[in-house]
Amino acid sequence: HAKEEGKNNFQFFMPTMNKQAHHRLLLENKLRNAIEKNHFQLFYQPQLDLKTGDVVGTEALIRWFDPEQGMISPAEFIPLAEDTGLIGQIGDWVIDAACRDMKALQAKGFPQVKVAINVSAFQFRHGKHLTEVIRQSLEEHDYPAKLFALELTESILIDDVNETLNILNSMRDLGITLAIDDFGTGYSSLSYLKQFPIDILKIDQSFIRDITTDASDKAIVSAIIAMAQQLDIDVLAEGVETLEHQAFLQSQGCDYVQGYLYCRPIPADELFDHWQKKQLTFK
Numbered sequence: 333h334a335k336e337e338g339k340n341n342f343q344f345f346m347p348t349m350n351k352q353a354h355h356r357l358l359l360e361n362k363l364r365n366a367i368e369k370n371h372f373q374l375f376y377q378p379q380l381d382l383k384t385g386d387v388v389g390t391e392a393l394i395r396w397f398d399p400e401q402g403m404i405s406p407a408e409f410i411p412l413a414e415d416t417g418l419i420g421q422i423g424d425w426v427i428d429a430a431c432r433d434m435k436a437l438q439a440k441g442f443p444q445v446k447v448a449i450n451v452s453a454f455q456f457r458h459g460k461h462l463t464e465v466i467r468q469s470l471e472e473h474d475y476p477a478k479l480f481a482l483e484l485t486e487s488i489l490i491d492d493v494n495e496t497l498n499i500l501n502s503m504r505d506l507g508i509t510l511a512i513d514d515f516g517t518g519y520s521s522l523s524y525l526k527q528f529p530i531d532i533l534k535i536d537q538s539f540i541r542d543i544t545t546d547a548s549d550k551a552i553v554s555a556i557i558a559m560a561q562q563l564d565i566d567v568l569a570e571g572v573e574t575l576e577h578q579a580f581l582q583s584q585g586c587d588y589v590q591g592y593l594y595c596r597p598i599p600a601d602e603l604f605d606h607w608q609k610k611q612l613t614f615k
């Protein structure tokens with residue numbers, strides 16, 4: 333009987349696997365089509381100086397608008413794009429679009445603040461190409477390198493140290509800013525902070541969420557800020573949603589904040605409207 337049951341389970345299991353693989357394949361084909369037809373748009377979320385309340389940057393976050401399905405979140409398709417290498421093409425587009433959008437915004441009078449784009453490990457492994465695409469886009473749009481930032485995750489830092497350092501240095505030579513995204517969630521050793529030219533640590537939102545109630549999160553965030561100050565690296569807290577979050581971060585001397593408390597990620601023209609209505613500052 334048990335054997336029969338096992339057999340049934342096995343037969344039941346296989347079609348499920350096929351279904352998942354099938355779903356993936358469908359999504360992959362849809363993604364290829366979306367790249368071809370350019371069904372993407374960048375949304376922007378402001379980053380504010382915690383001492384002055386001023387906008388100092390915006391993070392570009394990709395959105396996929398499918399004609400049938402509507403908006404598909406990056407959490408859904410970026411992992412697939414990374415697995416298939418399609419992130420290469422998407423990533424190149426992001427760099428160009430961010431420069432173009434920001435140039436247009438600033439031409440309308442939006443402040444000369446940084447734009448930060450997210451870079452996946454796949455893109456970083458093709459570091460020469462990535463650096464070249466950034467250099468070309470900056471040049472083509474006549475966009476200043478000092479207003480361009482990359483958000484890298486710790487996962488890029490666990491590969492070959494010399495290779496990583498070479499890529500980071502060539503990016504640094506362009507004059508762009510380098511930030512570590514989701515800081516504290518990776519498995520890399522802290523020693524990279526003294527070896528690599530890192531400008532900003534973005535504390536992951538998972539540490540901020542319960543910062544007012546969870547003693548461990550409090551301790552971790554305080555320690556990150558204190559360490560970064562000693563290393564002369566700036567700190568940005570992600571996922572700031574409440575005034576209580578803000579107050580704690582202020583008390584610890586955090587440099588920058590980003591989160592729903594201030595603004596959700598929105599299209600560039602909406603960002604401009606918000607700024608014009610003076611809704612992007614908390615002071």
Ligand code: C2E
Binds near residue numbers: 426451590591
């Ligand atoms: P991330 O770079 O860590 O971006 C932060 C995510 O947190 C964004 O989700 C943002 O919308 C969300 N967020 C911002 N403020 C708050 C808040 O106060 N509370 C909460 N709960 N969430 C907040 P999103 O836009 O869905 O992006 C998810 C992830 O997808 C990003 O995480 C990033 O890793 C990736 N991603 C987005 N755009 C790109 C891109 O152009 N290229 C690559 N390679 N990855 C991207």
Ligand code: MG
Binds near residue numbers: 391450483513
């Ligand atoms: Mg990011």
Ligand code: MG
Binds near residue numbers: 514534536537570
């Ligand atoms: Mg993050």
Ligand code: MG
Binds near residue numbers: 560561565
């Ligand atoms: Mg500092």
